[in-house]
Amino acid sequence: MYPELKATIERLGTESELIAPERRQLLEAIATWVDQRLASNVGADLLFICTHNSRRSHLAQAWAAAAAVYQGIDGVRCFSGGVEVTEVHLNIVDALIRQGFIVDGSDGPNPAYMVNIDPELEPALCWSKLYDDPENPQKDFAAVMVCSDAEEACPFVAAADARFSLPYRDPKEADDRPEEQRVYDERSLEIAREMVYLFSKVK
Numbered sequence: 001m002y003p004e005l006k007a008t009i010e011r012l013g014t015e016s017e018l019i020a021p022e023r024r025q026l027l028e029a030i031a032t033w034v035d036q037r038l039a040s041n042v043g044a045d046l047l048f049i050c051t052h053n054s055r056r057s058h059l060a061q062a063w064a065a066a067a068a069v070y071q072g073i074d075g076v077r078c079f080s081g082g083v084e085v086t087e088v089h090l091n092i093v094d095a096l097i098r099q100g101f102i103v104d105g106s107d108g109p110n111p112a113y114m115v116n117i118d119p120e121l122e123p124a125l126c127w128s129k130l131y132d133d134p135e136n137p138q139k140d141f142a143a144v145m146v147c148s149d150a151e152e153a154c155p156f157v158a159a160a161d162a163r164f165s166l167p168y169r170d171p172k173e174a175d176d177r178p179e180e181q182r183v184y185d186e187r188s189l190e191i192a193r194e195m196v197y198l199f200s201k202v203k
Contacts, residue, residue, distance in 0.1 A: 001069060001070060002100055002101070002102060002119070003100075004100035005066060006070065007100065008099050008100045008189075008192065009066065009067065009070045009192070012192055012196045013197075013200065015193055016197050018193060019193060019194060019197055023166075023194065024197065026165075027194055027198040027201070028198075028201050030046075030166070030198055031198050031199070031201035031202050033142055034046075034142075037075075038075050038076075043075045043076070044075055044076045045076075045078075045079065045137040045140065045141035045142070046064055046076065046077070046079065046144055047080070047081060047136055047137060047141050047142065047144065047157075047160070048060035048081075048144045048146050049081055049083075049143055049144065049146065049157070050145075050147040050149070051083055051084060051147055051149040052082050052083075052084050052085075053080055053081050053082030053084075053086065053129060053130075053131075054082070054086045054089045054092070054128055055091075055092050055170060055172060056146045056168045056170065056191065057081065057082060057147075058088055059092060059095075059096070059187065059188050059191045059192075060078075060080065060146050060168075060195065061078045061126065062078075062096055062101060062117075062126070063188075063191050063192040063195040063196075064078045064195045064198070064199070065078040065115075065117060066117045066195070067192075067198065067199040067200075068202075069118060070196070071200065073199060073202055077137070078124065079135075080136075081129050081130055081132070081136050082129070082130060082131060083131065084130075085110065085128050085129060085130060086128045087110045087111060087127075087128045088111065088113055088126055088127060089172070091181075092188075093105065094181075094184070095181075095184045095185050095187075095188040099192070103115050103116065104116070110127055110128050111127065112125055112126065113125070114126075131157065132157075132158065138159055139159040141159070141160055141161060142161060142162040142163070142164060143157040143164070144163075144164045144166050145164065145165045145167065146166055146167060146168050146191075147167055147168065148167045168191060169187065171183050171186075171187040
């Protein structure tokens with residue numbers, strides 16, 4: 001794992017007291033689902049869903065994957081999707097880079113980014129897509145709703161083995177404002193802290 005990313009995760013692992021008790025319960029429920037899947041010798045696929053698949057779902061995908069690698073948990077795969085297709089917001093890419101990921105990207109109206117956790121591992125490929133895109137799992141996965149809009153717009157996710165509501169505030173509220181970078185960094189670290197806590201609870 002890249003040293004700066006590892007250092008970020010190690011620091012966040014000491015901050016679980018910043019997670020509200022009700023949030024810890026939600027995260028522990030997801031960890032229990034992951035435990036059950038792995039104990040049954042089947043993989044645990046997590047599909048993080050927000051409306052536009054442009055911000056929060058990609059942060060959750062990247063940090064969940066990194067937290068699983070940090071904990072040495074095999075068999076977990078992380079994906080993201082939305083109910084509309086837009087593009088991965090550049091502020092998300094910048095926040096991940098500042099916090100230790102190595103990110104390579106492409107040009108175009110809906111660019112794809114390779115989010116690297118460790119030089120020895122395949123990167124996660126992130127681009128904006130529908131939650132039921134063929135590149136996402138089609139059955140036996142957990143749908144994790146990370147924004148209230150997606151929760152309302154997507155009340156049923158076909159073939160999901162489990163569904164969890166884990167909403168986060170949208171950092172886009174700070175776009176083009178002086179506090180933009182701070183808000184994106186804070187939201188990224190909030191999601192990271194919770195993903196680190198989640199995977200610390202996986203046996």
